[in-house]
Amino acid sequence: MAQTTQREFMLGEGSGTGSGSQNLRVGVGPAHPAMHGIIRITTELDGEVIVKADVEIGYLHRAFEKDCEEGGYNNAIPFTDRLNYVSPLINNFGYCAAVEKLLGIGVTERCKYIRVIMSEISRICDHLTCIGASAMELGAFTVFLYMIKAREFLWELVEDVTGARLTISYGRVGGVKADLPDGFAERTAKAFKETREVLDEVHRLLTGNRIFMDRMIGVGALSREETIAYAITGPLLRAAGVPYDVRRAQPYDVYDRLEFEIPTQKDGDNYSRYLVRMAEMEQSMRIVEQALAMVPGGPINVDFEGRPVDPAWYVDRGKQGKTEGLLLVPITLSPNLLGSERPAHERINAHDKRVVLPPKETTYGSIEGLMNHFMLIMEGNGIRPPRGEAYVAVEGANGELGFYVVSDGTDRPYRVRCRPPCLPPMAALHRMIEGEMVADLIPTFGSVNMIGGELDR
Amino acid sequence: MGLGAFFTSKLDEAIGWARKYSIFQYPFVTACCGMEYMATACSHYDIDRFGAGLPRFSPRQADVLFVVGTISHKMAPVLKRVYDQMTEPKWVVAFGVCTCTGGFYNNYATVQGIDTIIPVDVYIPGCPPRPESVIDGLMKLQDRIAAQAQRY
Amino acid sequence: MDGAAMLAELRARFGSDVVETHEHRGDHTAVVTREALRRVLAWCRDEPSLAFEMLTDLTAVDYVKYPGRQDGPRFEVVYHLYSLTHNHRLRLKVRVDEDDALVPTAVDLWPIADWFEREVWDMFGVRFAGHPDLRRLLMYEEFVGHPLRKDYPIDRRQPLIGPAS
Incomplete structure (x- = not known):
């Protein structure tokens, strides 16, 4: 390659090169104030218009696929958390569903409902973050604060169920880690009330806001044909007018029993994407409410005929070998942190000893349970x-x-x-921003909702 | 002991006190920890109570570098460059276990702790750390800022 | 069209160019020869009864350590197709050897193949003939080797700055 001087590099070729007016090359990223993600866009500007853009990714490549090959099937679950770290529950369940399909097993009814409920809560969190962050980058900081406030209420729900706020590792091959806690439906209703208030406020702040509309309408548009050719799915495809949603097209879990709409728009621009996401959050809440009403098994009521036992005491006894009569003692285990009780465990996990870890009281209380546990945990088994x-x-x-x-x-x-x-929209990002102003790069990038962990893996 | 030494130490304290409550941070957000960083910065946990409410996205205007999230080998030169561009006095916070030691990413792509590239003042472990531990780490940094010999 | 009919149609139309077809857990797969790959892909996209408008995914698998397949072709490039019109899926595969890891590109059929193929080149070292700009996608240019190959050790680091560990 011929050596180029700094000046030649900065001033690209362009049409006006001969007359001394040249296109300017501007690198945006990887560490850029208005981009909540690390990618690098090398743009070529004619005045303020982007004539050419080259997107470079890979700054967060952390070998997800290689790491998965290094451990057992369940060991990959924590890595899947960190793919799309804004909605980790969906990744968990997607991966588990793939392994379950490979094994040819199904999960229990209750588990299906729990997966739906948790997935939809995750989806709301993701959309809240996406809209909040892209509004913040346009200067609407209040929206960001409100959205994160709502997300915090939902994260409290997630924490109730999984024991963690963000990286939850809640899915298991053949089931989930633990059952829903008592009073979950009531807390969900409360959190959704707060979330709806926030969404209402944001609608009033943004949807009819002149500045916001001017910056979003007609910006970053991609035609329907091109969206399909780039294999873009999700809110971006629905904003372009195609009502494709895996939940409807190839229903998994119990989505075919629930009523929900697939919001679509026509224009495929940033504003349509915003409207689709806002409408989807409402639909997700609808799904959760229906699923909570339909979930079989109801709340867990362990019958306390004997003594209620602290789980830590129980585990200690088991480890000391004092297992006599332990199986007969009804115990209350916190479903979040220490596993789940046997009735709950059986309700949410597939009855397949080759796949699902036994409940804790069986592991510590009987030799068969211990062997079963070992067979699933030990390397080579x-x-x-x-x-x-x-x-x-x-x-x-x-x-x-x-x-x-x-x-x-x-x-x-x-x-x-x-x-x-989010890899296909990023591959098409240059098509969305070429021909537009350099300032429009920011809302377009925001509407794509690029998540580094998932994009670079 | 001369009078000057007495005054110096007291002036140091005054400057340390002022500095520790006027932290301008540069959030070098790369990965999952960024979500907890957002949660910490927003109204629920409100990092502004500790005088660190205004992120500066220009390294030249910031004095604490928050490295939030996994640093890959592709990103490492960028991080070094951002650090070099910051003016003294400057501090570095390693936010999350990936930046402390590499965390559970031990593979060809990831840097095993940012202290192999730049000096670090405070490590906040956790994958990701809860906002409470972030604030704890921030307070430890404040103590450190207040206690150190000030250059001005 | 259901999967079995799709595979039968493919076999009937392309004859010996379809090396193998199978169905596993409801997924239908056809392995085709490299020479016929572009024809098969183009036909899948344009045939109205298939209408695969979307190349959902393109990836590769390194079979060098797979029990029973150590001696066969090393790589399999895997295409996942989806049709919005008919709501069906199909998996196509093409096998290539390590010494001759070259597959015709699909960029002109689906533009998304651009990045997917760059990723496969980056991670497996399979080249795509006719690709307009076959650079690494995820790793940096200075990186030597292809990390998702089975013989690349997971912890072999090639830092740009700083020590290796």
Whole structure:
């Protein structure tokens, strides 16, 4: 390559090169104030108009797919949390569904409902963050504060169920980690009331706001055909007028029993994407409310005929070998932190000893349970799906989230491929910003909702 | 002991006190921890109570570098450059276990702790740390700022 | 069209170019030869009864350590197709050897193949003939090797600055 001087590099070629007027190259990122993600866009500007853009990603590549190959099937779950870290629950369940398909097992009814409920709460969190952050980048800081406030209420729900706020590792192959806690429906109702108030406020702040509309309408638009050709799914595709949603097209869990709408818009610009996301949050809340009303099994009521026992005491006794009569003692385990009681465990996990860890009281209380636990945990044993491959798609917050898992019959996945929903829009980002002003790059990038963990994996 | 030494130490304290409550941070947000950083910065936990409410996205205007999230080898030169561009006095907070030690990412792509590249003052472990531990880390940094010999 | 009919149609139309077809857990897969790949992809996209408008995913698998397949072609490039019109999916595969890891590009059929193919080149070292700009996508240019190959150790670091660990 010929050596270029600094001046030649900064001043690109452009049409006016001969007359001394040249296009200017401006690098945006990877650390840029108005971008909540680390990518690098090298733009070529003619005045203020972007004539050419080159998007570079990979700054958060942390070897998700390689890491998954290194451990057992359940060991990959914490890595899936950190793919789309704004809605980690959906990733968990997507990956688990792929392994379950490979194994050819199903999950219990209650577990399906729990997965739906938690996925939708996650989706609301994701949309709240996306709209909040992109509004903040346009100067609407209040919206960001309100949205994060609402997200905090939902995170409290998530924490009640999973024990963690963000990186939850709640999914398990064949089930979920723990049952819903007591009083969850009431707390959800309360959190949704707060969230609805926030959404109402944001609607009044943004939807008819002149500045916001001027910056969003007609900006970053992508035609319907091009959106499909770039395999873009999720809110961006629906904003372009295609009502494709994996939850409706290929229903998984119990989505076919729930009533919800798929909001669409026509224009495919940033404003349409904003409207689609706002409408989707309302639909997600509808889904959760229906699912909570329909979830079988009801709240957990362990019958306390004997003594209620502190779980830590129980575990200590078991470890000391004082297991006599332990199985007969009814106990209350916190469903969040220390596993779940046997009735709850059986309600939410598949009855398959090759796959699902036994409940804690069985592990500590009987030799068969202990052996079962060891067989699943020890290296070289564990979950062993038959040879084959499976692709499962779920509707992530940004679109179709796919997991392609290849098994070679051992206890480690031979290959785990994640089909990241925000990679296609990023690949098409240059088509959205070319021909527009350099300031329009910011709302367009915000509306794509790029999540580094998922994009770069 | 001369009079000057007495005055110096007292002036140091005054400047340390002022500095610790006027932290302008540069959030170098890369990954998951950014979500908890947002939560900490917003109204629920309100980092503004500790005088660190205004993020500055220009390294030249900031004096505390919050490194929030996994640093890959591709990102490492950028981080070093941002650090070099900051003016003295400057401090670095490693936010989250990936920045402390690499965390559970031990592979070809990730840096095993940012202290292999730049000096670090306060480590906040957690994957990601809860807002409470972030605020605890921030207070430890404030103590450190107040106690150190001030250059001015 | 259901999956079995799709596979039968493919076999009927492309004959010996369809090396193998199978169905596993409801997913339908066809392995085609490299020479026929572009024809098959184009037909899948344009045939109205299939109408695969979307290339949902494109990836590769390194089979060098897969029991029973150590001696066969090393890489499999995997195409996941989806049709919005008919709401069906199909998986297509093409097998290539390590010495001759070259697959025709699909960029002109689906523009999204651009980045997917760059990623496969980056991670597996499979090249795509006719790709307009085959650079690394995720790793940096200075990186040597292809990390998702089974013989690349997970912790072999190639830092740009700072020590290796």
